[in-house]
Amino acid sequence: RGERNFALCVFVFSCEYIWSEQSFQTDPDLPPGWKKITDMAGIYYWHIPTGTTQWERPATRPAPCFAVRSLGWVEMAEEDLAPGKSSVAVNNCIRQLSYCKNDIRDTVGIWGEGKDMYLLLENNMLNLVDPMDRSVLHSQPIASIRVWGVGRDNGR
Incomplete structure (x- = not known):
């Protein structure tokens, strides 16, 4: 039997910048369920109930x-x-x-x-x-x- 050597590598990342609390901004002008997200890629919008994201600001529809x-x-x-x-x-x-x-x-x-x-x-x-x-x-x-x-x- 041959002896096997394994190397263990541990990577530690700091995700503070990417997902800090400031990254999730509540904007009262957004329709319900939407959050404004700021990260290294820029600003985008997340619809929490469906999980979809988009670059364009979602439009608020007036009440019927x-x-x-x-x-x-x-x-x-x-x-x-x-x-x-x-x-x-x-x-x-x-x-x-x-x-x-x-x-x-x-x-x-x-x-x-x-x-x-x-x-x-x-x-x-x-x-x-x-x-x-x-x-x-x-x-x-x-x-x-x-x-x-x-x-x-x-x-x-």
Whole structure:
């Protein structure tokens, strides 16, 4: 048997410059989930949830915003919101609010009736915003909204 000689080499690197805490910069102007990284190669951007990197600064997308007009409100019975019934009930409410708004004797609520607003979807919230002073008129978590309705003229 021959004797084998092994050489052990140990390399010690200092990674402080490459991955120091200053390398990971939080920038409030970046979209959520993005970090600005500075290293020897330069500045790049890291999307933490997906692990992707890019040289170009990611653009911040504005929150979706829609011009809407309030028709008012109607109370609904819980059983009308059951699966299979809710779309009919919501359509009936929309028709009731659309056609009865001029009847002074109706019992339909008229909060904000005819008022122009912005519907803003931001941070998992639905916000109704006054277009004049940008004050929030109503705010509700999107996850808590059970029924959505969009009016249509044919009444189906």
